[in-house]
Amino acid sequence: MSTQFGRETYLYWYETMLLQRRFEEKTGQLYGMQKIRGFCHLYIGQEAVSAGCMTAIREDDNMITAYRDHGLAIVKGISPRECMAEMYGKATGCTKGKGGSMHFFSREKRFFGGHGIVGGQIGLGAGIAFADQYNGNDRVTLCYFGDGAARQGLLHEAFNMAVLWQLPVIFICENNHYAMGTSVQRTSKVLDLYRMADAYDMPGDTVDGMSCEAVHTAVERAVKRAREKGGPTFLEIKTYRYRGHSMSDPAKYRSKEELEEYKEQDPITRVLAKIQAEKWASDEEIEAINEKIRQTVEDAVTFAEESPWPDDSEVYGDIYVEDNYPFIID
Numbered sequence: 001m002s003t004q005f006g007r008e009t010y011l012y013w014y015e016t017m018l019l020q021r022r023f024e025e026k027t028g029q030l031y032g033m034q035k036i037r038g039f040c041h042l043y044i045g046q047e048a049v050s051a052g053c054m055t056a057i058r059e060d061d062n063m064i065t066a067y068r069d070h071g072l073a074i075v076k077g078i079s080p081r082e083c084m085a086e087m088y089g090k091a092t093g094c095t096k097g098k099g100g101s102m103h104f105f106s107r108e109k110r111f112f113g114g115h116g117i118v119g120g121q122i123g124l125g126a127g128i129a130f131a132d133q134y135n136g137n138d139r140v141t142l143c144y145f146g147d148g149a150a151r152q153g154l155l156h157e158a159f160n161m162a163v164l165w166q167l168p169v170i171f172i173c174e175n176n177h178y179a180m181g182t183s184v185q186r187t188s189k190v191l192d193l194y195r196m197a198d199a200y201d202m203p204g205d206t207v208d209g210m211s212c213e214a215v216h217t218a219v220e221r222a223v224k225r226a227r228e229k230g231g232p233t234f235l236e237i238k239t240y241r242y243r244g245h246s247m248s249d250p251a252k253y254r255s256k257e258e259l260e261e262y263k264e265q266d267p268i269t270r271v272l273a274k275i276q277a278e279k280w281a282s283d284e285e286i287e288a289i290n291e292k293i294r295q296t297v298e299d300a301v302t303f304a305e306e307s308p309w310p311d312d313s314e315v316y317g318d319i320y321v322e323d324n325y326p327f328i329i330d
Contacts, residue, residue, distance in 0.1 A: 043071035048267030052215025065144035067102035119152030129169035148179025166231035194236035209239030
């Protein structure tokens, strides 16, 4: 499978996954120092999902996700500076310091959240796809949610409508095996969640979420179908989070052996091994990438630390849309 991808793609995957990993590690550290407060859900371990998706879509395609949103926001082009400033609640953040960790957003980058309500973004993702279909363009929407959100009633309503109207949306379940601390085995008799698509005559598949290659291939196929007016796809991407559900979760519901088993499949290690085996980058070049990432994250922290707090006059801003057509996304 990996032979279809070249040096440029692998180096992109390595750099963007490492940036997400180091950003999240620094976020966890700052949270422990009480520089960042409120809810905070880290993406560590799931980076192959975001990286593999990004190489399979266009820059103007849409993304919408739940509250574990930092990694996806970064690959979609929101700068680490804006992301870190938002964590701090600063005015220079991607939602002006009003949303925090769970509510990253950028209309310019076509990243539509960051949503705190479990499964709430599923209907919104279908709605964004409907807007693009209505406007006659060929954008595709990637709508992410976790295995816990797959139990929400809105998923079934959105699936039914998306298939009925053949909406250009890819529903992506990032199945990291635990809804907070509850395993999939304890919440469903159907353990292969992609089979839920069968009830709606929707194409569905399961994907190795620790492999950038597998994610890219599956998403590329679904994107092609959607652009050619073939309707939605449901992908169950099986991944794993190394940390707890949130920063307050000690993750005692799983064994150390299980965690180590998944770490042996670490997507960053796998991509780096491929780069080294193909001699696509020297040790010095790899170290230069590592140092670049380190400096980028440190710069983001400095930017957040030095940024101003939002002015009190902003408290009622950005609540209502003032143009005449608030429901049409251009």
